[in-house]
Amino acid sequence: MPEPTRAPSDIVDIATAADNFKTLVSAVQAAGLVDVLKGEGPFTVFAPTDEAFAKLPADTLADLLKPENKDKLTAILTYHVVPGKVMAADVVKLTSAKTVEGSEVKITVDGSTVKVDDATVVQTDIEASNGVIHVIDSVILPPSLRESSKPGNIVEVAAAAGSFQTLAAALEAAGLVDVLKGEGPFTVFAPTDEAFAKLPADTLADLLKPENKDKLTAILTYHVVPGKVMAADVVKLTSAKTVEGSEVKITVDGSTVKVDDATVVQTDIEASNGVIHVIDSVILPPKLR
Secondary structure, eight states, rough: OOOOOOOOOOHHHHHHHHSSSSHHHHHHHHTTOOOTSSSOOEEEEEOOHHHHTTTTTTHHHHHTTSSGGGGHHHHHHHTTTTSSSOOHHHHTTEEEOOOSSEEEEEEEEETTTTEEETTEEEEEEEEEEEHHHHHEEEEOOOHHHEEEEEHHOOOHHHHHHSHHHHHHHHHHTOOOOOHHHHHHOOOEEHHHHHHHHOOTTHHHHHHSGGGGGGHHHHHTTTTTEEEEOOOHTTTTSSSOOOTTTSSEEEEETEEEEETTTEEEEEOOOOOOOOOOEEEESOOGGGGOO
């Protein structure tokens, strides 16, 4: 006698049983949405994986899980849920879908690639007793939270970091603040305060004098490459043309990446108009060496 087919579990049970939704389940619990997503529904959930949550800026997730941010967390999670059971074959016919949060997600189809806002759908049609799960590779944010979640421009991000006070003063003295607040995008190899402290005594003080503005500008723009070049692309290069005009040399030795003689100590600090990679020394254009 054949075994009776078991009804699928509900959305929460399926996510809990899977290995790659631990963060999502924790967030659903923190937001008090477990009973909702165990309810009759049906619901369509665009479920971000643990790797998707790991893409969020440091501390963002920890902040969202705090009780005082429950409303914000609830808004984000319910923005991933669409009322009704919408299978993949129907999702691809849509250009948008109204979420439980109230806003609409944008749906775009390009060949076999389906995107929900900026997230790519990586698995579809995981059926549950009260709906269906489609897996996505990024956390998506409702419009009301997008502006507040965007990083500042390069100058603002550097100022907020606290370790680039000398660089900020130098940009101010060179009159480059507005340039690096501009549209860009730019890739900045940013020397820390400790990097500037390695310069010979009085060198920095001299550079900050009005009469040496051209020299200071040349040095600073030698740390800037046009375009947004993330670390994964930097390591494929042997050189890069700077805004100053000369090329910096890029060398990769195992996990060590050097820009001229400076070592890259932190990568991919994203800004609204580019990206910052942190270096441990100030580098000089060829004409000033």
